[in-house]
Amino acid sequence: MYLILFGAPGVGKGTQAKILSSTLDLKHISTGDILRTEIASGSDFGIKAKALMDKGELVPDELIADVIRLAINDALNYNGFILDGFPRTVDQAKLLEKIVKELKIPAPALVILKGEDDIIVRRLSKRRQCANCGMIVNLSDLAHKEICPTCKAVDKFIVRKDDKEEVIINRLKVYRAETRPVVAYLEDKLKTFRIDALQPVAVVTQNIMQALK
Ligand SMILES: [Zn+2]
Incomplete structure (x- = not known):
């Protein structure tokens, strides 16, 4: 099973990714985790990425592409993957399509964890x-x-x-602006499931599993 997981900060995306990956034996590919690990290990990629991030710049797609390709290739040793934090742009989505085609992997499904901003803000605050x-x-x-x-x-x-409330509101705004075009691009091509993420953790997991059946 190949999944792309989307969800605003505060809806429990990381938690669901962990549960799903261990229950379904999927490789959890989190770009945030990969960046942190690479930087900590002092790899070539980590050094380049850190230099950019220290300047407040984004790590360019060409650099991300290599590590994502490796991670996806490794997912062939599992029952599939769950992508968390990738793709973040339409260009990255196109890159993913290319990798999936190259590795002859079935088209992933898109799982969108939904939650209304005001409830997320209330929760996180x-x-x-x-x-x-x-x-x-x-x-x-x-x-x-x-x-x-x-x-x-x-x-x-x-x-x-x-x-802090104003920080949460800003993070949500950035997330919405960033995600909208990527979701619009992907949902035309992929099976897409929208799940209410503001239920108890176990209920959300159950609803995702049910949807994926
Ligand atoms: Zn304590």
Whole structure:
């Protein structure tokens, strides 16, 4: 099974990708993870990518293409792949089509995790980090809203920079603007499933599996 997973920040895309990849034995290909690993390992690609990112520039498609091709090729050792964070542009989508054709892989399915912006903002704005142990929690999941469930510290929760409301709103705006053309391009060609992502995690997984049957 070959999946491309889309979802706004805060809808649980990473969580679903992890569950699906282990349940279905799919290779989880996350461009974010690949970049971090390559940079940490000091590979040629990592060094080039880091130099660009340090200047605030995007890593160009030609560079990304090679690592994605390798990762997809490796997915042949699994039951398929789940792409997370790629393709991000229409050019990258075309590149993916090319790789899929070259490797004679069946056309992937597009899974879009949906969530309304205002609900995502409300949800993410309840995220806190424990200043004592670093654990990230959501206040709505806690019975005792001032006690860290991991280290039991009291009143140590802080709001991370990424979870400030204006930052969340901006990230959503960027995501929508970036994603719209890619989804429009892909949904004409691929089987596309839209899943309500603001349900409990297990329900979302179940609905995705049901849709893919
Ligand atoms: Zn803690």
